[in-house]
Every structure is written in structure tokens, then in C-alpha cells.
Amino acid sequence: MTGDMATVTGNRGLVIEEPLIFEQGSPAKCGVDLPDPADKPDRLGGLARSGAIGLPGLSEPEVVRHYTRLSQKNYAIDAGFYPLGSCTMKHNPRLNERMARLPGFADLHPFQPQATVQGALAVMHHLSDWLLGLTGMEAVALSPAAGAHGELCGMQAVRAALDARGEDHRRTVLVPDSAHGTNPATAALCGFKVRGIPGDATGRVDVAAFKAALDDTVAGVMLTNPNTCGLFERDMVELAEAVHAAGAYFYLDGANFNAIVGRVKIADLGVDAMHINLHKTFSTPHGGGGPGAGPTVLSAALAPFAPLPHVVAEGDGVRLIEHIEGDMQPFGRMKGFHGQFGVFVRALSYMMSLGRDGLRQASGDAVLNANYLMARLGDTLTASFEGPCMHEALFDDRFLKGTGVSTLDFAKAMIDEGFHPMTMYFPLVVHGAMLMEPTETESRETLDAFCDAVLALAAKARAGDAAFFTEAPRHTPRRRLDETKAARTPVLRWEPPAPARAAE
Ligand SMILES: *Cc1c(COP(=O)(O)O)cnc(C)c1O
Numbered sequence: 001m002t003g004d005m006a007t008v009t010g011n012r013g014l015v016i017e018e019p020l021i022f023e024q025g026s027p028a029k030c031g032v033d034l035p036d037p038a039d040k041p042d043r044l045g046g047l048a049r050s051g052a053i054g055l056p057g058l059s060e061p062e063v064v065r066h067y068t069r070l071s072q073k074n075y076a077i078d079a080g081f082y083p084l085g086s087c088t089m090k091h092n093p094r095l096n097e098r099m100a101r102l103p104g105f106a107d108l109h110p111f112q113p114q115a116t117v118q119g120a121l122a123v124m125h126h127l128s129d130w131l132l133g134l135t136g137m138e139a140v141a142l143s144p145a146a147g148a149h150g151e152l153c154g155m156q157a158v159r160a161a162l163d164a165r166g167e168d169h170r171r172t173v174l175v176p177d178s179a180h181g182t183n184p185a186t187a188a189l190c191g192f193k194v195r196g197i198p199g200d201a202t203g204r205v206d207v208a209a210f211k212a213a214l215d216d217t218v219a220g221v222m223l224t225n226p227n228t229c230g231l232f233e234r235d236m237v238e239l240a241e242a243v244h245a246a247g248a249y250f251y252l253d254g255a256n257f258n259a260i261v262g263r264v265k266i267a268d269l270g271v272d273a274m275h276i277n278l279h280k281t282f283s284t285p286h287g288g289g290g291p292g293a294g295p296t297v298l299s300a301a302l303a304p305f306a307p308l309p310h311v312v313a314e315g316d317g318v319r320l321i322e323h324i325e326g327d328m329q330p331f332g333r334m335k336g337f338h339g340q341f342g343v344f345v346r347a348l349s350y351m352m353s354l355g356r357d358g359l360r361q362a363s364g365d366a367v368l369n370a371n372y373l374m375a376r377l378g379d380t381l382t383a384s385f386e387g388p389c390m391h392e393a394l395f396d397d398r399f400l401k402g403t404g405v406s407t408l409d410f411a412k413a414m415i416d417e418g419f420h421p422m423t424m425y426f427p428l429v430v431h432g433a434m435l436m437e438p439t440e441t442e443s444r445e446t447l448d449a450f451c452d453a454v455l456a457l458a459a460k461a462r463a464g465d466a467a468f469f470t471e472a473p474r475h476t477p478r479r480r481l482d483e484t485k486a487a488r489t490p491v492l493r494w495e496p497p498a499p500a501r502a503a504e
Contacts, residue, residue, distance in 0.1 A: 015072075015477070016069050017477070018066065018069045018070060018073070020494055021056045021058070021063075021066055022056050022494045022496070023494075024056060024058060024062065024066065025056045025057045025058035025059075025062060026057050027052055027053070027054070027055065027056070027057050028057060029057030029058065029059070030057055031057075031058060031059050031060050031062075031063065054496070073477060074288075075420055076285075076287070077089050077090070077091065077092070077285070077287070080418070080419075080420065081419060081420065081438075081442060081446050081449075081450055082287075082420050083419070083420065083421075083422045083436045083437060083438055083450065084420065084421075084422060084423050084437065085230070085392045085393075085394070085422055085423035085426075085435025085436055085437040086180065086228060086255065086256070086392065086423055086426065086435060086437065087280065087286075087287070087423070087437065088255075088256075088258050088277070088280035088281065088391075088437060088439055089286075089287065089437070089439065090258075090283065090366075090439035090440065090441040091283075091439075091441035092283050092284060092285050092346070093283060093349075093350065093353065095349055095353055096283060096284070096345070096346035096347075096349040096350050097346070099345050099346065099348075099349040100342045100345040100346050100349070102345075104119055104120075105119075105120060105123070105341070105342070105345050106342070108120055108341070110336075110337040110338060114319065114320055115317075118317050118318060120341065121311060121317075121318035121319070121320055122318050123341075123344055123345055123348055124142055124311045124318070124320075124338070124339075124341075124344055125311050125312075125313055125318045126348055127142065127295075127344050127347060127348045127351075128140050128142060128295075128311060130348065130351050131276060131295055131297060132297065134261060134262065134266075134359070135265065135266035135267060135274065135276075135297045136265040136266060136267030136268065137266060137267050137271070137274070137297035137298060137299060138267075138297075138298060138299055138300045138303045139297070139298045139302075139303035139306050140295050140296065140297045140298070140306075141153050141295065141296045141298065141306045141307050141334065142293075142295045142311065142338070142339045142344065143295075143307060143309070143333070143334040143335045143338060143339035144275060144293070144294040144295065144296055144334050144335070144339070145291070145292065145293060145294065145334070145335055145339070145340055146277070146279070146292040146293065146294045147182065147253075147255050147275050147277040147280075147292070147294045148182040148185070148186065148294070149275075149294050149334060149335075150254075150275025150276070150277075150294030150295065150296040151182055151183065151186035151222070151251070151253065151275055151294075152186050152189060152190070152334070153273075153275070153294070153296040153307060153334050154251050154272075154273030154274070154275060154296050154298070154302075155173070155186050155187060155190045155192070155220070155222075155251060155273075156190060156305075156307070156331045156332070157273055157296075157298060157302040157305040157306065157307075157331060158190075158219055158220045158249045158251065158272070158273065158302065159190055159191070159192075159219070159331070160305040160329065160331035161249065161301065161302055161304075161305055162219055162249075164305070164329065167247070169216075169217060170216065170217055170218060170219040170247070170248065171191070171192055171193055171217060171219060172192060172193045172194075172195050172217045172218045172219060173187035173190075173192040173193070173194055173195070173218070173219055173220050173221065173222060174195050174197050174210065174213050174214075174218060174220075174221040174222070175187060175194055175195070175196060175197065175221070175222050176196070176197045176198075176199060176205045176223060176224070176227070177196050177197065177198055177199055177428065177429050178199055178203075178205075178224075178227055178228045178229055178427040178428070178429045179222065179223075179224060179228065179253070180224065180228060180253060180255065182253075183222045183224070183253060184196075186222070187222060192219055192220075195213060197209055197210050197213060197221075199229070199429055202231070202385060202386070202387075203227070203229040203231045203384065203385035203394075203429075204227065204229075204231055204233050204234065204235070205223065205227070205233060205235075205239070207235050207238065207239065210239060210242070211239075211242050214242055214243065214245075214246035214248065215246065216246070216247060218243075218246055218247075218248045219248055219249065220243070220248045220249035220250065220251055220272075221239075221243055221248065221249075221250055221251065222251040222252075222253060223236075223239070223250070223251070223252055223253065224252070224253035224255065224256060225252060225253075225256070225260075225269070226256045226259045226260065226390035226391060226392075227256075228256075228426070228427040228435075229384065229385060229394050229427055229429065229430075230370065230389040230390050230391065230392035230393060230394050230435070230437075231385060231387075231389060231390060232260075232390055236269040236270065237268075237269060237270055239270075240269060240270025240271065241270060243270075244270065249272040249273070249301070249302065250270055250271050250272045250273075251271075251272065251273050251274070252266065252269070252271040252273070252274040253274070253275070254266070254274040254275050254276045254277070254281075254297075255275070255277050255280060256390070256391060256392075257276055257277070257280075257281045258280060258281040258362070258363060258366050258391055258439070258440075259363055259366055259367055259390040259391035260363055260390075261281060261359045261360065261362065261363040262356060262357075262359045262360030262363055263360060263363055263364075266297065267299070271299065272298065272299040272301055272302050273296060273297070273298050273299065273302055274296065274297050275294045275295070275296045275297075276294065276295050276296075276297065277292060277293075277294055278292065278293040278294070278295065278340075278343050278344070278346075278347040279291075279292035279293060279343060280292075282346070282347035282350050282351060283346060283347070283350040284343045284346045284347065291340045291342065291343055292340065292343060293339060293340040293343035293344065293347070295339075304327065304328060304329045305329050305330065305331050306328075306330060307330050307331060307332055307333050307334050308321065308322055308323070308324075308328075308330045308332075308333050309321055309322050309333075309338055310328075320338065361440075362440045363391075363440075364440075365440035366391045366438075366439050366440040367389075367390055367391050368440075369438040369439065369440060369442060369447060370389050370390065370391050370392050370393050370436070370437065370438055371388050371389060371393070372438070372444070372447055373393045373436055373438055373447060373450075373451065374388070374389050374393040376447075376448075376451040376455075377393070377395065377451055377454060377455065378393075380399065380455055380458045380459075381395040381399050381434070381454070381458060382395055382396055382397075382398035382399045383395055384396045384430040384433070391437055391439070392435055392436060392437035393435075393436045393437075394427070394430065394433060394434070394435050394436075395433070395434040395435075395436070396430040396431050396432055396433055396434070397410075397431055397432025397433075397434070398431070399458060399462075400432070400461055403461045403462060403464070403466060404466035404470075405461040405466050405469040405470070406432065407424050407425060407432035407433070407434055408424060408425075409466075409469035409470050409472065410434070410457060410461065410469060411424050411434075412469065412472040412473045412480060413457050413460075413468065413469045413472040413473070414453065414454070414457065415472070415473040415475075415476060416472050416473045416474055416475050416476075417453045417457070418453075419450055419453055419454075422434050422435055422436040422437075423435040423436075423437075438450075457469075
């Protein structure tokens, strides 16, 4: 911290400058009083440690403060608006958390006999029913642990189906240029070659280019709808028919399901597999690494290859099928045990408390809120494509042309103003992308405060105040970081300073 922003301590307000835990305390200190161990014979065969253990020595209040201060430096949806496009960062009703913490759910063990966990299996069965009802699909695999894992599940099912048909020469997967990076990564991980398909001038997949790429080497296509430009792919049925006529399978990336829940029946689009990010659409705290869940719905063509386990209603109860029965041809398992059960409980709680009408209203409100941003910002920022958007509004950096301010600079200045930035530089199909997804849970007041800040910053950039942006953020604990250096040469290990080492 330099200039008139500096304080003598380095702390600002009551925001404390926090060293690493290893830089605090001293190895000689201990948070608990334990009697010295009695003189016992060494049973370690001469392998006992000879040097200092190197753990930080702190008291309990020091440890509590350290982690509390770190947590206060973390931004979260519970702290404020989180307009990160493609991520669906919406409020997570506390009711869902209450349900997931019920001892009958939270204290289960996956090895318990099925007769003792009938309630939990019923939750999984109800959740399956809801997901099949909302999509119209034939089967659902609950176990994938996240969206990307669901993609892997769907594409493994495609591979298994092709192998069963004896068509292992089909090894190409078509992916639009605007796709989330997980799509080509999934295809590659399943042993497929990825072929990119360009978009058209409206921001949707180029139908002619798509059809021209379909031949008998194509295993499948992976499309996102609404797509990552925030637009509905209108030609889904025509595309699906062409895919099937070419003998391939149609994977739909369902990460943006929040925009169409209760409005579009996925099966009607001709889809063979789609993952659903429960942590996005059906409300689970996410970001920071999970946990999430990516149940994958399958068409009749792919259902026989669904991974184990299966959950089936039988008589008065529910049975978990862990081994092949009848004509099942599972490609394997996605995960140990049964999936992210706590996320299942949250999703079912969310669905049952909103009901079908509530879910339909939520998707409508999510689209309405995004179009509110589009309407308020669209004359100042440059919208990448014409017309109303779905659940997210995409702008590019043409409005910053000639100002010396980049999308990155603009985002850094937003942090100073108290707003988490939108998604930047994704999708790759527009220059300097700014992708904003407000979700249905934000109020008009919050959206207005956000728009006011963005419009004021845009005016400042146009007025020629580039330094205001290139020096931002000014009010964060670490100001502007060298992100390239951080990514290329990350410092992941703390080394004790030289004198301390000498003293060991
Ligand atoms: C979030 C997202 C994914 C990946 O989902 P994870 O749960 O993060 O693995 C895939 N595709 C799109 C379009 C997404 O937004």
C-alpha cells in the first residue's frame, strides 16, 4: 500500500493484513498443555524424526482468528451480487441446508443395509422422477459428481453404444466454437477427435457448416442450449434429425438449464444425453470447488448403457441395483458409492418447495433479469448479438475501443466499486467478452446498483481516464496481481526463512 492510502500497520479499517500461518507463532509454542510423554522405548525402528516438526505453534484464539480473517477475504453469493456468466450463482435457500443436515440424511453410511436407508433411497428416486419429468427423458444416472463429470458419463454412454453397434470407426465429435472448455476436454478424454463448428452472425451454430461436417466418422455432437452466448439454439430439432440420420448421437450440455426449466421438454429436441448441474439450476452453494452433482439424463437409445448404480421402486420400497441384471449393459461406474447425496437432498428440497409452477417462474425471472441488464446497459456497452437474450447478457469490448482500457482493467475497477466482475474473455467467439448472468434471485434494486456502477465506469473510460482502470483495484488486500506469473510460476510451497532453518 503506497501514498496516502498507506497506514502505519498495513491494516486498513478493521481489515487485518494476514500473514501465512507458518509466519505466525513459534514452533516452541503449543495450543494445548500436554504432559511430557513418559520415557517409553523407541518402537520406530530408528525411523524417528530427528529435526523439528515444522508446524506453526499458535494458541487456539490465534488459529481461530487466522481462519476467520481468511474467510472474510473470500467473496461469496451470501456476501453480494455474483454476476458470473455461465455459473448461475444464485441464492441458496436455507431450507435446503436444513434438510441436508437432518441427522437421518447427514449421518448415513454408504455401506448401511438398504432396509435401513429406505428414506434416502426414496429421496434419490423422487429426484430421478423430477429430473425425468422436467426433461421427458428415458433414464437418469445420478452418480456423476459435477457438470464435467456428467459430460464424461454421457459421452462414455455414446462410446459404449457405438461399440455395441460395432462402429468403433466413429471417433469424431463435433463441438461449436463457443462451447465451454469442458466439452472438447470430455470428448478428448473419451478418446474422440474434436472438430470445431463455427457460429453464424446471430451467435448460434452455423447449421450449414454443422450438416456439412456430419459423416460416418462422427460419433456425436456436443451442443449447449441456451448456448454460451446466452442465446437459444432455434434449430435443435433440425440438427438432431441430421445427427441421427448420420448415425451419430446428440449430447446437450445442460449447464444453462436454469433458463428453460419448465418451458422446454428436452426429449422433444431429439437429445440423447444431457447433464444437469444440480449445483447451478437446483441450488447448492458452489464455487470454490464443490461439492456439486451432475445427474445425466439419457434417451432410450443410450439408457441400456447407463452406469451403475440404478435406483428402482419395488413393491413398497426402493432398491439400489449395484450389479448387472437383465439386459443392462452399463459402461461401468462413475464414482464410488451412490453420488453426492447431500446435493440430491438440497435439489429435491428446492424442487419440492418451488413446485412445478415455481420452477417455471424461476426460469422466466432469470431470463427477465438478464434482459433487464441488456436493456439498461445495451446502449452504452456493446451487445455482441442482436435481439433479446436468455439467462445471460453478452457484451464485447468494442465500447472500450480507443480508451486504452481493456476488459480486464474494467473488471478490476468493478472490484473497487464493490461488485464481483462478470465472466471475462468467455465465450471466445467475441472479442474481450463480458458475460453477465444475474439469475432470478436478484432484486431490481441490486440490478440497478450494478448497472449504475457499470455505466459510470463506462463513462469514465470514455472520458479518457485510463489510469483509473489500469491501476485498479486500489482497495483489495493485494491490488493488481501478475496473473500470468501466478499461473506460470506458482509458489505453492512455503520455505522457512534462512535464519530459522539454521536454528533447527
Ligand atoms: C459450468 C459449466 C460446465 C461444467 O460444469 P461443472 O459442474 O463446473 O463441472 C459445462 N458447461 C457449461 C456451459 C457450464 O456453464
